[in-house]
Amino acid sequence: MSVHISAKKGEIAKVVLQPGDPLRAKYIAENFLENAKLVSQTRGIFYYTGTYKGKEISVGASGMGFPSIGIYSFELFTEYEVDTIIRIGTCGGYSNDVKLFDLLNVENAASESTYAKFAWGFEEDILSHQGNIFDIINETSKELGLASRPVNIHSSDIFYRKDPAVPEIAAKYNCPAVEMEAFGLFANAKQLGKNAATILTVSDIIPTHEQISADERERALKPMIELALESALKVI
Numbered sequence: 001m002s003v004h005i006s007a008k009k010g011e012i013a014k015v016v017l018q019p020g021d022p023l024r025a026k027y028i029a030e031n032f033l034e035n036a037k038l039v040s041q042t043r044g045i046f047y048y049t050g051t052y053k054g055k056e057i058s059v060g061a062s063g064m065g066f067p068s069i070g071i072y073s074f075e076l077f078t079e080y081e082v083d084t085i086i087r088i089g090t091c092g093g094y095s096n097d098v099k100l101f102d103l104l105n106v107e108n109a110a111s112e113s114t115y116a117k118f119a120w121g122f123e124e125d126i127l128s129h130q131g132n133i134f135d136i137i138n139e140t141s142k143e144l145g146l147a148s149r150p151v152n153i154h155s156s157d158i159f160y161r162k163d164p165a166v167p168e169i170a171a172k173y174n175c176p177a178v179e180m181e182a183f184g185l186f187a188n189a190k191q192l193g194k195n196a197a198t199i200l201t202v203s204d205i206i207p208t209h210e211q212i213s214a215d216e217r218e219r220a221l222k223p224m225i226e227l228a229l230e231s232a233l234k235v236i
Helices: 022-032 066-079 115-120 133-144 168-172 182-192 214-233
Strands: 015-018 034-040 047-052 055-060 084-093 103-110 126-128 148-155 177-179 195-205
Touching (some): 015 214, 022 214, 066 115, 084 182, 103 182, 133 148, 133 195, 133 214, 148 182, 182 195
Parallel strands (some): 015 084, 103 148
Antiparallel strands (some): 103 126, 103 195
């Protein structure tokens, strides 16, 4: 057991899908994995391990923001010897350059956050995906006929902000959308020599206030989940 995950050694697979929401992890386990077993529920953060097409995969939540995904991904990489984490989540579009339901494969995450600097001494304000899982996701999306798009993403500490303008760092690195975890995940993976990727579904367009309805979310997220699972098979 680690500090924040109560699974026993050997109960977490080498590849982990990591949504932010614990209930989304539960949904994936119950609807996409076979023989899924709940292996940790400390602090209400669910982790399950089961099989997908005969291969062992775990799915568990990261929570929201760099501090949370920083803790969970670090403990998965170090305490449970996980090799690959695929973050799957939603993001908000800064303009009509992206549309609702678009599938994004994050190439680089740019951030004003000090997380990477003070955790690991990384001075960069943009970090790339780690390992070969990004390329595997691109290849798999083509095989599945999915139009996933490689992009830079803005990873922000801030959900609500006073200034509605696109943040300077997002403009600097041509980031069409924003989320809150990829930069922290990539930083940990870089420090530890692990594989890390982030796949996102565009759930809202910030300037126009368009958003995927609650009824549409299951349909909207299914392609992202299947892409992550099919990609995971190739690294196991």
